[in-house]
Amino acid sequence: MKLPRSIFYFILLLILALIIFIFIKVTNYYMNAPTITSKEIKNEDILTFLIVGIDDSSSIQRTDSIFVVMYSPKTGKIFLYNIPRDLRVRFQYQGQLIYDKINHVYFKRDIFALRGLIETLLGIKINNYCIVTYEAVSKIVDLVGGIQVYVDKEMKYTDNAQNLRINISKGLQTLDGEKALEYIRYRSDEEGDIGRIKRQINFILKILEQKDKLLKMKKIPKTIRIIYSKVKTDLTLLDFQYLSTQISNISTDKFYYDVLPTKPLKIDNISYLVPLNVYGESYAQFLIKKIKSFLLEEKIDYDKTITVEILNASPQKGLAKIIRDKLIQYGINVIYYGNSNYSSKVTRIIDRIGNIEKAQQIAAILRTKNIETSLNPSLAVDVTIIVGEDYNISVLDY
Structure with a gap:
């Protein structure tokens, strides 16, 4: 007796589902890694990932990009934190402690040493890591x-040494995989690494805008193939299944980003960056606490935050709003922003209540140093920000 076609397809679908289920379970077991949906992780308020980009065409695989991604399933907010590759760090190498740039740690040690350094630097626990090759980016x-x-x-x-050739014209462009790599690797202008970070962030946003294409049923097998052949990760198939569901609900208006606050340092004619400290404590860890609070809160409790006003005293239009958008990512209560009645050549951070530490925190976020005290409780703000002509907006726009 011949089975009706509908029943045949139903049985075939059940068999296929069973095979996929068994494959996922076996894969997760042998990878020996807890899934994001497991009990020990499921109750965590924020999931944290380390994403590094490497040049797989070179024999020396330095980490060209280092990002810490923090995601709150509760609020749907996602925060991308860039770790500058020139950051000076100390780590064990060949039996001794050495100082070197953080982008050398993966090549000299491994991803676990890099993850441990960043966990210590930021005072966080990183759940999982992904090592993304340039080829993976191009294929995606x-x-x-x-x-x-x-x-x-x-x-x-x-750059013949790196086998790197970049040639992109000015204007609106549709970039294929190869040209997209040129776009995110370019840094030969006055902005240097800052400009490259800006382009990398813009690239991630563009991919996020097209997430639906990656998650279409007919493209899911290709996406998984790219991930498992061109990306090294401790994420399991169940993790990717969970994350794909979460990513489909993420909107770009809940996507935030910043870079680790640092200051320049030159040793033996080599340029480094070192983390900022406030009163001898890590400012990076302080900001991470602010970021975590921001990610978890549907609404910010402004009674517990720093209250500021922003006055644009420079000829650059829209600067006050850009700064305001950056400050609210750290839970700063901006009660007013707009143009100043007078111009100023110098950016000033003014303590209005006699609490210089609050002014220092704002100055560190904005990467500026001119802090002063001029008490005026009647303004009902903790800090006044006067944006002067000297302010370089590129320190925020990445």
């Missing part, structure tokens, strides 16, 4: 049919 871009970006300047650069 091609999978979504390219990304459209506005290139604000002509990009031309050649």
Whole structure:
């Protein structure tokens, strides 16, 4: 007796589902890693991931990009924290403690040493890691049919040693995988690494905008193939299944980003960056606590925050709003922002209540140093920010 076609397809679907279920369970077991949906992780308020990008075409695989991604399933907010690759760190290498740039840790040690350093630096626990190759980035871009970006300047650069050739024209461009790599690697302009970080963030946003294409049923097998062949990770298939569901609900208006606050340092003619400290304590860890609070709160309790006003005394239009958008990511209560009645050549952070520490915290976020005290409780703010002509907006716009 011949089975009806509908029943045949139903049985086939059940068999296929069973095979996939067994494959996922076996894979997760042998990878010996708890899934994000497991009991020990499921109750965590914030999931934290280490994402590093490496150049797989080079024999020396330095981490070209280092990001800590913090995600709150409760609020749907996601925060991308860039760790500058020139950050000076200390770690064990060949039986002794050495100082070197953080982008050398993966090459000289491994991903676990890098993760441990960043956990100590930020005072956090990182759940999982992903090591993304340039080839993976290129293939993902091609999978979504390219990304459209506005290139604000002509990009031309050649480095035969790295087998790197960049040639992108100014204007609105649709970049395929190869051109997208050129876009995110370019740093041969006056902005240097800051400009590159800005482009990398913009690239991530463009991919996020096209997440639906990656998560379409017919493209899921290709996406998984890319992930498991071109990405090294301790995430399991169940983790990716869970994350794909979460990513489908993430909107770009809940996507925030910043870079680790640092200051320059030169030793033996080598340029480094070192973390900022306030009163001898790590400012990076202080900001992480603020970020965690911001990620978890549906609404900010402004009674517990620093209250500021922002006055734009520079000729740059819209600067007060840009600074305001950055400050609210740290839970800062901006009660007013707008243009000043007078111009100022210098940016000033003014303590209005006799609590200089609050002014120092604002100055560290904005990467500026001019702090002063001028008491005026009648303004009903803790700090006044006077944005002067000297303020470089590029320190925020990445």
